[in-house]
Amino acid sequence: MKRIALLLFISALAINVNAQTDVTTFILVRHAEKSKDDPRDPSLSEEGIKRAESLNKILMQADIAALYSTPYKRTKSTVQPIADAKGLEINIYDPRSADFLKDIMEKHKGKTVVISGHSNTTPLVANLLTGSDQFKQLSEDDYSKIYMVSVSEIGKGTATILTY
Incomplete structure (x- = not known):
């Protein structure tokens, strides 16, 4: 039931965004659960692989123009x-670049x-996009948030x- 409601919300958002071409939608996610195979650049764990597949199913109906990731295996594998x-x-x-959001907006307005x-970085990007400081760093065990901005x-x- 939760998944159906989420799919309906994303579909409605995609339709609404298409009607307002000056609005860009950012879907921000933290990488899925990581394994312990490499302390510097770990892969996704089995649970993380399942979460990445779940994210794909959730976003299947969304008209996604571009995917962005930091250069790590876990973030790339998530998308x-x-x-x-x-x-x-x-x-x-x-994410340390001051201009990356501006560049994305110009390319995908x-x-x-x-x-x-x-x-x-995910809550930080949400804060930059909203002009607020409302989103705090996620806990080490929180992989479940999707920020739709x-x-x-x-x-x-x-x-x-x-x-x-």
Whole structure:
């Protein structure tokens, strides 16, 4: 039931965004659960692989224009099922860059973009997009949040937080 409600919400959002071409939708996720195979750049655990597949199913109906990820295996692997299903490349971004959001907005204005990040960068990006400081760093065991941020201008967005 929860999954059906989430799918309906995302579908409605995609239709609404298409009607308002000046609004860009950012779907922000933290990478899925990581394994312990490498302390510096771990892969996804089996649970993480299942979560990445679940994210793909949830976003299947969304008209996603681009995927962005930090350069780590866990963030790229989180959005890889979406890339495979939609025939998209995963673009690498540096969350320390002051201009990466501006660049994404210029390239994909009025479209939907998925960004895969980390426990600290995902809420930070949501705060930058909304012009607020309302989202705090995620706990080490919280992989379930999806930040849906609609933006006509960076710093003036509105966010909806979902769990999956």
